[in-house]
Amino acid sequence: MDFQYLFELLCGGVVKGSIYALIALGYTMVYGIIQLINFAHGEIYMIGAFVAFIVAGVLTLTGYSGLGILPLAALIAVIYAAAYGYTLEKIAYRPLRNAPRLSPLISAIGASIFLMNYVQLVQTPDFLPFPELVPDFEFLGDLTQFMSSVDVVILAVTTVTMIALTVLIKYTRIGKAMRATQQDMVMARLVGVNVDRVISATFIIGSVLAAIGGVLIASRTGQINSAIGFMAGIKAFTAAVLGGIGNIPGAVLGGLVLGVAETFGAGYISSAYEDVFAFGLLVLILILRPAGLLGKAVKQKV
Amino acid sequence: MLEVRNIQTYYGNIQALKNVSLTINEGEIVTLIGANGAGKSTTLMSICGVTPPRHGEILFRGQPIHHLGAEKIVSLGICQVPEGRHIFPQMSVIENLEMGAYLRQDKAGIKQDIEYVFGRFPILEKRRNQAGGTLSGGEQQMLAISRALLARPSLLLLDEPSLGLAPLIIKHIFEIIKKINSESNTTVFLVEQNANQALKIAHRGYVMENGAITLEDRAENLLSNEDVKRAYLGM
Numbered sequence: 001m002d003f004q005y006l007f008e009l010l011c012g013g014v015v016k017g018s019i020y021a022l023i024a025l026g027y028t029m030v031y032g033i034i035q036l037i038n039f040a041h042g043e044i045y046m047i048g049a050f051v052a053f054i055v056a057g058v059l060t061l062t063g064y065s066g067l068g069i070l071p072l073a074a075l076i077a078v079i080y081a082a083a084y085g086y087t088l089e090k091i092a093y094r095p096l097r098n099a100p101r102l103s104p105l106i107s108a109i110g111a112s113i114f115l116m117n118y119v120q121l122v123q124t125p126d127f128l129p130f131p132e133l134v135p136d137f138e139f140l141g142d143l144t145q146f147m148s149s150v151d152v153v154i155l156a157v158t159t160v161t162m163i164a165l166t167v168l169i170k171y172t173r174i175g176k177a178m179r180a181t182q183q184d185m186v187m188a189r190l191v192g193v194n195v196d197r198v199i200s201a202t203f204i205i206g207s208v209l210a211a212i213g214g215v216l217i218a219s220r221t222g223q224i225n226s227a228i229g230f231m232a233g234i235k236a237f238t239a240a241v242l243g244g245i246g247n248i249p250g251a252v253l254g255g256l257v258l259g260v261a262e263t264f265g266a267g268y269i270s271s272a273y274e275d276v277f278a279f280g281l282l283v284l285i286l287i288l289r290p291a292g293l294l295g296k297a298v299k300q301k302v
Numbered sequence: 303m304l305e306v307r308n309i310q311t312y313y314g315n316i317q318a319l320k321n322v323s324l325t326i327n328e329g330e331i332v333t334l335i336g337a338n339g340a341g342k343s344t345t346l347m348s349i350c351g352v353t354p355p356r357h358g359e360i361l362f363r364g365q366p367i368h369h370l371g372a373e374k375i376v377s378l379g380i381c382q383v384p385e386g387r388h389i390f391p392q393m394s395v396i397e398n399l400e401m402g403a404y405l406r407q408d409k410a411g412i413k414q415d416i417e418y419v420f421g422r423f424p425i426l427e428k429r430r431n432q433a434g435g436t437l438s439g440g441e442q443q444m445l446a447i448s449r450a451l452l453a454r455p456s457l458l459l460l461d462e463p464s465l466g467l468a469p470l471i472i473k474h475i476f477e478i479i480k481k482i483n484s485e486s487n488t489t490v491f492l493v494e495q496n497a498n499q500a501l502k503i504a505h506r507g508y509v510m511e512n513g514a515i516t517l518e519d520r521a522e523n524l525l526s527n528e529d530v531k532r533a534y535l536g537m
Contacts, residue, residue, distance in 0.1 A: 173404075180390050180401050187388035189352055191453065192376035192405040 004145075009267040010260065011146045015220075017259020018158040022213035023236035024243070024251040025165065026206025032182045032246035033202050035101065039108040040088055041210055042233020043115035044081050046226065048211025049130070049218040050119060052077040056131050070133040070153075074215045078208050084115075085207025086200055094196070112233070120226040127225045130218040154216045161212055162252060165205070169248065174201050182246070231275075238282045244295020253293055257281070303328045303489055304349070304380075304457060309358030309368070311341075311348045318344040319355065320513045326457070331483050331490040333500040333521065335534055336510035342493040343385050345510070346459050349491075350382050351375045362457075377405050381455035385462045385493075387446040391435025395426055398434045398445055402452030412452065419448035422478065440471040447478065457489045458482065464496045472496065476503055497534035501525045509534070 023045055030038045052073040059069050092111040096104040137149040147155075169175040180188040181198045189195055217232065218224045235258065243254025258278055265277030285293065304326040311319040319341050326332045336342050347353040349360055351372040360368040367375055390398050399419065403412045420427035423444040429437060437445060443463055450458060460479065464472040480503045483490045494500035501507055501521045509517035509530060517530070524530050 176397070176401065177404070179393065180404075183390045183392055184388050186352060187384065187390065188401075189372040190350060190376065190382050190384060190388070191401050191449070192373045193401075194371070194373045 005267070008146050009263045011151065012267075013260030013263035014256060015147070015151045015154050015259070016263060017239075017256035018155060019213045019217050019255070020236050020239045020258050021252040021255025022158055022161065022209050022216075023232060024239035024255045025162075025248065026210050027237050027240040028243070028245055028248060028251040029178075029202050029206050031240070032248075033178065033185075033199060034093070034097075034104075036093065036104050037108065037237065038088075038093075038203075038206070039105075039233065039237075040092070040111035040115055041206065042229035042231075042236070043112050043119075044085050044088070044207045044229070045210040045214040045232055045236075046224070046229030047084055047115065047119065048077040048081040048207075048214030049224045049228065050123060050226075051080040051211075052215040052218065053128060053130055053224055056133060060131065069131075070215075070219070073133070074212065077211045077215050081207040081211030081214075082204045085203040085210075088115075089200060089203040094199075112229075116226055116229060123226060125226060127223045130222050130224050132222070133219055148220075150216075150220050154220065157212065157216060161209065165209070165248075168205070174198070178202060235278060238278060242282055242285050242292055244292025247292065247294045250292055250294035257293070303363060304491070305361040306345070306349065307359050307361070309345075309348055309355035309360060311344050311353055311355045313344075313353070318353075318513055319348065321358070322348075322510075322513070322515055323358075324508055324515060324518070326489060326491055328489055329483075329487055330506060331479070331492060331504045333492040333494055333497075333504040333507045334510055335494055335497040335500060335507060335524075335530075337534075338495070340510040341513040342510055343461055344513075346382055346384070346461050346491075346493060349375075349459065350380065373405075376453060379454070379456035380459065381450040381453045381457070382459040383446045383450045383461060383463060385465065387439075387442045389434035389437065389442045389445055389449075391433065393434055395430045395432055395434060395437070395445060398449050399426075399452050402449035405453065415452055415454070419451055422481075423448060440467050440475075443467060443471075443475060444478075447475070447482075451482065451488075455488060457491065459491045459493075461493045462495060463492070464494065464499060472499065476500075479503060497530070498525075 026041050027038060030036060055073040055076045056069055059072065088111055092107045093104050096107055134150045134153050137152065140149065140152065169178060177188065177193045177198050178201065180193055181195055185195060239254040239258045240251045242258055243250025258281065261281050262274050262278050266274045306322060306324045308321045308323055309319055310317060310321060322345055334342050334345065344353060348355045351370055355368055359366055362378055362380065367378065390401060393401065399416050406412055425441055426445055426448060429441065434445060447463065463475050476499050479490060479492065482488050492500055492504060501524055504521040507519065507521045507524045508515050
């Protein structure tokens with residue numbers, strides 16, 4: 001057995017999976033609180049990538065150079081995406097808060113189609129080359145046969161982001177309010193949590209994560225267009241369901257499992273069937289563990 | 303302190319409350335008794351702003367509150383322990399208590415109040431790091447009441463605190479309610495199906511039937527009222 005090849009695939013899978021995880025977190029957090037699959041989440045990710053593309057382009061044109069471009073582009077992408085996520089919830093979901101469950105779902109699909117076509121219209125339907133913003137890290141040395149500099153940046157950024165998210169949810173006031181709302185919305189209101197604000201915050205946080213994912217993936221694949229949100233969205237959604245929708249560690253695990261399964265399938269069998277492995281795995285998990293890997297029917301005394 | 307005037311509350315097109323009026327004075331324990339589905343819980347949820355009334359008004363210390371959001375009403379000092387306790391199941395006992403103090407900023411005061419409820423319910427201190435969902439029914443009820451106390455309410459609304467509990471624990475809970483009322487001068491509005499126990503600790507009582515108040519009197523009078531005896535006290 002070729003261990004070097006195996007390790008290479010594993011690294012690739014983990015890198016890919018960590019980005020799935022980043023986007024999946026947005027799905028799972030929103031679902032946890034309002035039981036809605038936000039199908040427009042993939043579009044937020046795409047918009048994040050586009051904003052970063054534009055900012056990076058403008059910065060490069062003005063002669064600005066150096067390491068600062070990527071963080072700066074990412075920062076502005078994050079702010080834009082947060083604004084989009086916030087507005088999306090206000091316009092597409094909030095008016096339907098008390099409607100039957102299917103209505104916001106339809107609205108989500110509508111919002112997704114709208115955003116995709118909006119970007120296609122005002123930008124372009126063509127693929128655009130995303131600039132290489134990550135310099136080659138000399139210090140990687142031999143490690144480069146497994147991981148490029150971009151991959152290292154991706155792993156570092158996703159790790160830091162996830163730690164930050166964990167701290168936010170566990171210890172901050174808004175994080176506690178989010179957990180309370182997720183576990184019992186009526187009671188959260190009865191202790192004084194402004195549920196509307198919590199839902200807005202959830203969309204903003206999810207969108208920030210999606211935008212970070214968008215910028216990272218675009219710097220890895222080197223190209224973007226207005227339709228990338230669709231596949232990324234479906235994959236991340238798959239990851240969220242795989243881990244157990246509504247479960248935050250589940251989304252991370254689901255993302256990693258999905259990423260690794262895809263790369264292994266592609267590497268050992270055929271890359272033409274990459275998506276088949278992803279969705280085949282989903283079907284398998286749903287048959288064997290319908291609640292997802294970490295999801296469980298919560299037992300509780302009454 | 304609280305004045306409910308002719309409120310009508312609906313769930314969709316179904317009217318749950320038909321012109322409910324009641325008054326709660328500072329320092330009282332007032333109980334609302336009635337059968338299943340009479341509208342007792344809806345009355346509490348209307349006061350708290352979770353299911354706001356469509357008509358009528360609710361005044362708290364003379365100010366109208368029926369247009370305010372639930373979180374605003376909590377900040378005025380009206381706190382509810384809902385039916386079924388509604389403990390946050392995946393949060394620890396401590397975290398549940400901290401959620402009760404969500405609107406408070408005084409860290410030292412919160413800590414002191416947590417010590418106070420631990421003194422009152424030692425079992426909660428023993429379970430401080432255990433997830434709320436794993437507690438027994440009685441423990442959950444103690445936690446629910448403690449959590450409400452952490453908000454330092456001036457008006458405490460209790461919905462069926464005795465539901466599903468063993469007689470000994472019920473007795474304990476009612477003693478605590480009485481103590482909360484007398485020691486910290488908290489006004490209590492107690493909704494109960496266990497009319498006998500509720501009327502024993504209350505000053506006044508209301509009887510509710512089919513979404514309307516049908517009787518109002520001092521608690522001892524209701525205890526000896528023939529209709530109440532037959533319908534709610536099983537005598």
